[in-house]
Every structure is written in structure tokens, then in C-alpha cells.
Amino acid sequence: xTIDPGTIPSRKPGEDAEDGEGARRDxxxxxxxxxxRAGVSLATASRVLSGRRSVGEPYRGRVLAAARDLRYTxxxxxxxxxxxxxNVVGLLIHDVLDPYFSSIASGVMRHVEERDLVVxxxxxxxxxxxxxxxxxxxxxxxxxxxxxxxxxxxxxxxxERLVKELEGFRAAGGRAAVISQNRLGTHxxxxxxxxxxxxxxRELCRLGHRQFAVLAGPVHVLASRDRVTGFREGxxxxxxxxxxxxxxxGRFTREGGEQLASELxxxxxxxxxxxxxxxxxxxxxxxxxxREGVRVPDDVSLAGFDDITTLRDVVPALTTVRLPLEEMGxxxxxxxxxxxxxxxxxxxxxxxxxVLRESTRPLV
Amino acid sequence: xTIDPGTIPSRKPGEDAEDGEGARRDxxxxxxxxxxRAGVSLATASRVLSGRRSVGEPYRGRVLAAARDLRYTxxxxxxxxxxxxxNVVGLLIHDVLDPYFSSIASGVMRHVEERDLVVxxxxxxxxxxxxxxxxxxxxxxxxxxxxxxxxxxxxxxxxERLVKELEGFRAAGGRAAVISQNRLGTHxxxxxxxxxxxxxxRELCRLGHRQFAVLAGPVHVLASRDRVTGFREGxxxxxxxxxxxxxxxGRFTREGGEQLASELxxxxxxxxxxxxxxxxxxxxxxxxxxREGVRVPDDVSLAGFDDITTLRDVVPALTTVRLPLEEMGxxxxxxxxxxxxxxxxxxxxxxxxxVLRESTRPLV
DNA sequence: GCGTGTTCGGCAAGCACTTTCCAGGACGGG
DNA sequence: CCCGTCCTGGAAAGTGCTTGCCGAACACGC
Numbered sequence: 001x002t003i004d005p006g007t008i009p010s011r012k013p014g015e016d017a018e019d020g021e022g023a024r025r026d027x028x029x030x031x032x033x034x035x036x037r038a039g040v041s042l043a044t045a046s047r048v049l050s051g052r053r054s055v056g057e058p059y060r061g062r063v064l065a066a067a068r069d070l071r072y073t074x075x076x077x078x079x080x081x082x083x084x085x086x087n088v089v090g091l092l093i094h095d096v097l098d099p100y101f102s103s104i105a106s107g108v109m110r111h112v113e114e115r116d117l118v119v120x121x122x123x124x125x126x127x128x129x130x131x132x133x134x135x136x137x138x139x140x141x142x143x144x145x146x147x148x149x150x151x152x153x154x155x156x157x158x159x160e161r162l163v164k165e166l167e168g169f170r171a172a173g174g175r176a177a178v179i180s181q182n183r184l185g186t187h188x189x190x191x192x193x194x195x196x197x198x199x200x201x202r203e204l205c206r207l208g209h210r211q212f213a214v215l216a217g218p219v220h221v222l223a224s225r226d227r228v229t230g231f232r233e234g235x236x237x238x239x240x241x242x243x244x245x246x247x248x249x250g251r252f253t254r255e256g257g258e259q260l261a262s263e264l265x266x267x268x269x270x271x272x273x274x275x276x277x278x279x280x281x282x283x284x285x286x287x288x289x290x291r292e293g294v295r296v297p298d299d300v301s302l303a304g305f306d307d308i309t310t311l312r313d314v315v316p317a318l319t320t321v322r323l324p325l326e327e328m329g330x331x332x333x334x335x336x337x338x339x340x341x342x343x344x345x346x347x348x349x350x351x352x353x354x355v356l357r358e359s360t361r362p363l364v
Numbered sequence: 365x366t367i368d369p370g371t372i373p374s375r376k377p378g379e380d381a382e383d384g385e386g387a388r389r390d391x392x393x394x395x396x397x398x399x400x401r402a403g404v405s406l407a408t409a410s411r412v413l414s415g416r417r418s419v420g421e422p423y424r425g426r427v428l429a430a431a432r433d434l435r436y437t438x439x440x441x442x443x444x445x446x447x448x449x450x451n452v453v454g455l456l457i458h459d460v461l462d463p464y465f466s467s468i469a470s471g472v473m474r475h476v477e478e479r480d481l482v483v484x485x486x487x488x489x490x491x492x493x494x495x496x497x498x499x500x501x502x503x504x505x506x507x508x509x510x511x512x513x514x515x516x517x518x519x520x521x522x523x524e525r526l527v528k529e530l531e532g533f534r535a536a537g538g539r540a541a542v543i544s545q546n547r548l549g550t551h552x553x554x555x556x557x558x559x560x561x562x563x564x565x566r567e568l569c570r571l572g573h574r575q576f577a578v579l580a581g582p583v584h585v586l587a588s589r590d591r592v593t594g595f596r597e598g599x600x601x602x603x604x605x606x607x608x609x610x611x612x613x614g615r616f617t618r619e620g621g622e623q624l625a626s627e628l629x630x631x632x633x634x635x636x637x638x639x640x641x642x643x644x645x646x647x648x649x650x651x652x653x654x655r656e657g658v659r660v661p662d663d664v665s666l667a668g669f670d671d672i673t674t675l676r677d678v679v680p681a682l683t684t685v686r687l688p689l690e691e692m693g694x695x696x697x698x699x700x701x702x703x704x705x706x707x708x709x710x711x712x713x714x715x716x717x718x719v720l721r722e723s724t725r726p727l728v
Numbered sequence: 729g730c731g732t733g734t735t736c737g738g739c740a741a742g743c744a745c746t747t748t749c750c751a752g753g754a755c756g757g758g
Numbered sequence: 759c760c761c762g763t764c765c766t767g768g769a770a771a772g773t774g775c776t777t778g779c780c781g782a783a784c785a786c787g788c
Contacts, residue, residue: 026535027537028506028537028744030744030745031744031745041767041769042746042768043746043747043767043768043769043770044766044768046745046747047746047766047767050745050746052746053747053766054766055766055767056765056766059766059767073500073504073532073536074745075445075506075743075744075745076501077442077444077505077506077744077745078445078745078746079744079745079746080745080773081441081442081445081746081773081774081775082747082772082773082774083745083746083747083773084746084773086441088484091485095470096460096469096470096473097463097466097470097673099461099463102466103461105460105485106459106460106461106487109487113486113487118501118505119484119486120452120484120485121455121469121473121483121485122482122483123470123473139392140437140439141441141482142392168437171391172391172392173392286677290679309461310677313647313651313674313678314677314678314679315654315679394774395775396774396775404738405737405738405739406738406774406775406776407737407739407740407776407777408736410775410776410777411736411737411776414776416777417736417777418735419737420737423736423737438775439773439774439775441773441774442743442773442774442775443774443775444775445744445745445773445774445775446742446775446776447743447776447777448743448744448776
């Protein structure tokens with residue numbers, strides 16, 4: 001071990017004296033110490049460092065020098081309390097490991113990093129109670145902004161609670177934005193799930209497919225519902241019987257996709273094309289199909305939704321509906337942080353484009 | 365739009381009166397209001413809510429009721445200031461989109477969520493200056509703990525600065541832990557990069573390979589160096605000439621892997637086996653090789669390092685060296701948060717196991 | 729019945745900052 | 759030359775919460 005202050009009984013006194021007098025005392029350096037060293041009042045020191053009022057040159061220089069020498073870092077919490085405004089932004093996702101959410105997170109962070117704010121990240125693991133709890137946490141930290149992605153439930157009670165919690169959040173001075181279908185009385189980035197799935201269905205029909213199976217998420221998940229609905233609409237557009245599709249519901253995860261695909265095969269796969277309502281489920285399905293000896297796209301075509309980055313490494317390349325996830329995150333951050341606090345909630349629709357790749361092929 | 369407080373001029377007075385009197389005033393609910401409503405002093409209200417001293421029953425109940433009615437949420441920042449200790453934990457990674465880091469983040473968050481702490485996430489995008497800056501930010505927020513993953517440089521100057529910054533962080537009362545080879549005077553979770561790569565090389569030799577190419581990261585990246593070194597050692601162990609391997613340096617990313625693999629092919633691929641020093645590079649290489657018409661593993665074997673989750677969906681399944689990323693994150697969090705503040709820096713070594721899969725095959 | 733604890737409200741002094749307000753000096757115009 | 763204005767430093771009053779200390783009230787043992 002190179003450095004081990006825990007076992008060194010005491011530092012040699014003058015050892016780091018010429019070293020600009022780094023932190024030698026216990027605890028953080030306080031503004032009052034900076035002020036004392038510069039021979040000015042606390043107020044002046046504060047003003048120099050926050051730059052919120054001009055300070056005469058002799059003082060200004062001395063304060064800056066003192067702060068540098070002492071390696072002063074302001075206490076952000078105290079600043080937030082005194083100013084009545086913090087610089088933290090909350091970000092609520094379901095799971096960091098899910099590429100859908102990490103892409104969104106990346107977009108949010110990109111936006112936030114440019115503004116010298118800081119991100120509180122919390123993952124709900126799809127638990128509505130945790131979601132509520134975390135909104136409260138963010139309020140408690142007086143977050144300036146809050147981005148919630150994919151509160152994806154149709155549960156009436158939970159939605160009400162969440163709206164109420166968000167009102168509380170707003171009352172505490174924060175601005176929220178949601179990435180989801182159900183705008184909760186706040187700004188919202190709403191992906192065109194239904195329209196995208198509809199377009200996808202049409203494309204698949206044009207490839208000659210007539211027998212479809214859909215691997216969907218839990219019934220109460222709004223995004224899943226919308227995608228199924230849109231898909232059916234697209235089938236109808238092309239004169240395909242929308243009621244003829246098998247829809248299986250499972251978890252909105254890779255494991256969910258795996259399991260549903262297995263069930264599908266076990267039940268005797270009749271469809272020529274499988275639509276998994278999101279990409280992680282599609283990946284699970286792909287893996288299960290492979291395991292079952294069903295070839296994609298030779299035996300069955302497969303399509304997903306979202307266009308997560310992982311798809312780039314998959315063989316066959318998956319047909320999907322592209323959502324600009326990072327942009328969505330950045331946009332949500334923008335809505336929450338840059339919009340006029342008094343402005344009414346805005347909804348930004350996000351176009352979802354079909355990307356045909358190798359996993360779907362024309363039926364001859 | 366269902367709810368639009370921005371355009372409603374004023375709420376009807378008694379409208380949500382029976383509603384437990386939600387937040388109707390401007391700004392957050394203060395403790396003083398709770399105390400007033402309960403008819404007790406500020407001190408008593410504080411004590412009831414923080415539970416740090418017993419309070420007699422008549423008061424206790426009234427305070428709790430008042431807090432509930434008013435939907436009181438304590439101001440975490442003010443609490444932190446008053447208590448002199450915050451409940452935030454900083455997490456520094458390079459990039460959320462990289463599965464290596466998101467896995468670690470997941471582990472950290474799992475650990476942190478159980479303790480009712482909150483995570484500040486910052487991504488450095490591999491920029492040393494940002495890294496320093498964010499450590500300062502965390503110090504400024506008086507984070508109780510800080511986890512830095514993969515400060516992966518051998519740059520002397522930067523290391524010194526970082527150590528100093530971390531000392532400042534510690535002086536401000538925080539505890540840090542690092543996931544990396546260079547423990548910076550703090551607790552460290554150190555993956556066995558060298559030993560893992562060495563074992564890998566041995567396995568590959570045993571498969572009959574003799575001609576190797578290594579796709580490495582930038583020369584100053586410690587993890588990359590160690591893995592190359594270990595790999596060479598493994599070759600030597602098996603009587604293979606360690607100097608005979610081609611080592612190409614590029615970026616530590618997917619794009620880096622793609623580019624290096626292309627170069628390799630362009631230069632006339634002579635190796636029978638390619639080792640990419642991490643999995644994302646291996647994925648890039650796989651993609652480039654495919655594009656160039658080089659089959660894996662038929663024309664060349666390919667191995668990576670880390671065992672990121674994305675590998676599960678790749679064909680052929682990649683041989684790699686497994687690192688328990690989530691556990692590493694959790695462990696780092698534990699070191700930073702649960703260890704005795706006075707204890708000397710501990711280093712926890714993490715075993716790295718070879719996982720042979722389809723991308724490497726025996727040379728007959 | 730009295731000393732000795734123990735329990736528990738409330739006052740007020742923090743915590744580390746910001747910002748308002750005041751006052752003194754400089755400056756300029758009439 | 760005087761008054762109004764501008765500039766700027768400092769004292770002090772905030773910001774929302776915690777907590778040390780005091781003392782009242784009550785219980786207990788003898």
C-alpha cells in the first residue's frame with residue numbers, strides 16, 4: 001500500500017507546509033477560514049466566491065488566493081439551504097442494467113453535465129411503491145428537476161398517488177418531466193408506441209406474413225398495451241385479421257421474452273412472425289428460439305421495439321422500431337430544467353420508425 | 365391534458381379541503397408549520413420525526429398526525445447541514461452506456477438502496493479532468509461515500525492530483541473506495557486482471573493456439589496493460605513466445621475494437637487467436653471481423669475480458685474472463701460505507717475466471 | 729416527606745452558507 | 759459646495775433543521 005494515513009500515527013509537522021497548506025485540520029475547510037485568511041468578512045468572501053456581487057480588487061484577489069491555498073470547496077448543501085434552490089436533478093428509472101433505461105439516462109446526463117448540475121439516480125425495479133418513495137426522496141432533497149422514465153402502469157390508484165406526489169414535488173419548487181404515455185400532469189416526452197407498432201405491422205404484412213404472435217409485457221403496462229393495440233391496427237390496415245394473433249403476456253424483461261418464446265414453441269409455433277413488444281424481450285425470445293432449434297428468420301421472423309444499442313451485436317440483426325432514446329432523455333431533461341416554471345405542461349411526441357433488418361424476411 | 369395548473373388562475377378555495385389539506389401553500393411545508401399545527405415546539409416536532417429521542421405520547425401522536433396531514437417532507441439538505449452528515453453517495457463511472465459500468469452501478473445501487481441513501485451518478489467519459497472535477501463536486505456535496513470505478517490511468521501527474529483530491533474528500537468527512545488496479549490510498553476492489561489474462565492465455569495455448577494478436581486499449585490504461593502483461597505471462601508459461609504476439613493499441617471502446625480488428629485484417633491476419641482486452645472491444649472486433657468476412661471461430665478464435673451481460677446475446681458466444689461486476693460494485697459500496705472510518709485502507713481482490721465458450725476453438 | 733433520579737418540553741445556540749440592510753466613501757452634477 | 763447617486767464592505771438576519779442544556783414534572787426508595 002502506498003499511502004495509508006490510517007496507520008501513520010501522526011504527520012510530521014512541517015511536512016506539507018510548503019504544499020500550499022492543504023487540508024491539515026479535521027473536517028472540511030469553511031468559508032469563515034477563507035475569510036479569516038484573506039482578512040475580510042464572511043460576506044465579502046461569499047460574494048467573491050459566488051460572484052453574485054462585485055467586490056473590489058484588493059479584496060477579490062486575496063479571497064481567491066486564500067480559497068485556493070486552503071483548497072476550499074463550498075458546502076453545496078448549505079448553499080442550497082441558504083439560497084433555497086439546489087442543483088440536483090432526480091432521475092428515476094426501472095433498472096440501470098436495462099439498455100433502454102441506460103440509454104435514456106445517458107441522454108439525461110449529457111444534458112445535465114453541461115449545466116453543472118448533479119444527477120440523483122434511483123432505480124425502482126418496476127416497483128410502484130418504490131417509485132412513490134423515490135419521488136418523495138427527491139422532494140426531500142429539493143431536487144430542482146425530476147425525470148421519471150416509464151412509469152408504465154395503468155393502475156388507477158397508483159397513478160393518482162403519483163400525480164399527487166408530483167404535485168407535492170412541484171409545490172416544493174421542483175419541475176418534473178415524464179417519459180411515458182401517461183403524462184402525469186407534467187411535461188412529457190411521449191414515444192409514439194401505437195403508431196410505431198402500427199407501421200411495423202404494416203411492413204410485416206407487406207413482407208407476406210399473415211400469422212402473427214405477440215410477446216407482450218404485463219397487461220397493466222401501458223407501453224406494452226399501446227404497442228399491441230397499434231400492432232393490431234396495422235394488421236387491420238393491411239386486411240389481416242387483428243383477432244387472429246396470439247398474444248402472450250409475460251414480464252417486460254429478457255427472461256419474460258425467453259419464457260414466452262418457449263411457451264410459444266411448446267404450444268406448437270404456428271406464427272410465421274413474432275413481435276416482441278420491446279427489444280429486451282426480443283433478445284430473450286431470440287435466445288429461447290435458438291435453444292429450441294427454431295431458426296430466425298428462416299423458420300420464423302422476429303421483430304422488437306426500441307432499438308437498444310445491444311442490438312448492434314446480435315445475429316441476426318433484429319428488425320425493430322427505432323426510438324431515439326438518448327434524445328428522449330435529453331429532451332426530458334430540457335423540459336424539466338429549461339422550461340419556464342410557469343408554463344403549462346408540454347407534451348413532446350417522439351416519432352418511432354421501423355427499421356427492417358435481418359430477423360424478418362419476406363415470405364415467398 | 366388532464367391537469368394543467370399552469371393555466372388554472374386560482375384554485376377554488378375549499379376544493380381539496382377534505383383531502384387531508386394537501387400542499388396548498390407556496391413552497392414546501394416546513395417543520396415549523398408541523399410544530400405549529402401540532403401545538404408543540406420545533407424541537408419536539410424534530411425529535412418525533414427523527415426519532416432520536418423519545419417523546420411523550422400525547423405529543424408524539426399529534427406531531428405525526430400533523431406531518432401526515434400536511435404531507436411534510438423534511439428538507440434533506442438542511443438536515444445534512446444541521447447534522448453535519450449527508451446521506452448521499454457519489455458514484456463515478458466512465459459511461460452509463462458501457463455495460464461494464466452499468467453492471468457495477470447496478471451493484472452499487474443495490475447496496476445503497478437498502479440503506480436509504482441516495483446515489484449521485486456522474487460520468488467522466490474517460491476524461492481525467494472531469495474525474496477530478498467530479499470528486500470535487502462530491503466533496504462539495506459532502507457525500508458520505510464515493511465510489512470511483514476504473515480510474516484507469518498510469519499518468520503520474522493525474523494520479524497524484526487524484527490522490528490529493530481524495531485526501532480532501534476524506535478530510536471533508538467522506539469515505540472513498542476505488543474499483544481499479546491503482547488503489548489511491550483508499551479502499552479498493554481490485555480485479556485480478558493480470559492473473560485472469562494469464563489463465564486465459566494458458567487455456568488458449570492448450571487449445572493449440574500459437575499465433576496471437578492482442579487488441580489493447582490506450583497504452584496508459586492500467587487495466588489494459590495488466591491484461592496484456594498477464595496474457596504474455598500465460599503464453600510464456602506454456603512455452604509460447606510472448607514477444608511473438610502482435611499488440612495493437614486503440615480506444616478502450618467498441619469502436620476501438622472494430623478499428624483494431626479491421627487494421628489486423630488489413631495487415632493480413634496471421635494470428636489464429638485474437639484477445640481483446642475487454643468485452644466491448646471484443647464485440648467491436650467481432651462485428652468488424654464479420655464485416656470483413658472473417659469467420660469466428662472458424663477462421664480465427666476470439667476472446668474478451670469482463671463477461672458483460674451483453675455477451676449473452678451474441679453469436680458465437682464469446683470466450684472471456686469473468687468478473688463479478690455487480691458484486692464488485694456492491695463490495696466497493698460496502699467498503700466505502702460500512703467500514704470503520706478509522707480503519708486503514710483495505711484491498712479486496714476479485715478473482716477472474718476463464719469462461720470458455722464458442723468463440724474459441726481447438727486447433728486440430 | 730425528602731433527596732435522588734429519570735423523563736421529556738422548550739429555549740436557544742448552533743450548522744455553513746447567502747443576502748438584506750446599512751453606512752461610509754467616492755464621485756458627479758448643478 | 760452640497761446633495762444625490764453609486765459602489766462596496768461588514769454586521770446581522772435570515773435558510774430549515776438539529777441538539778445541548780435547563781428545568782419542570784413525576785416516580786421511587788427509604
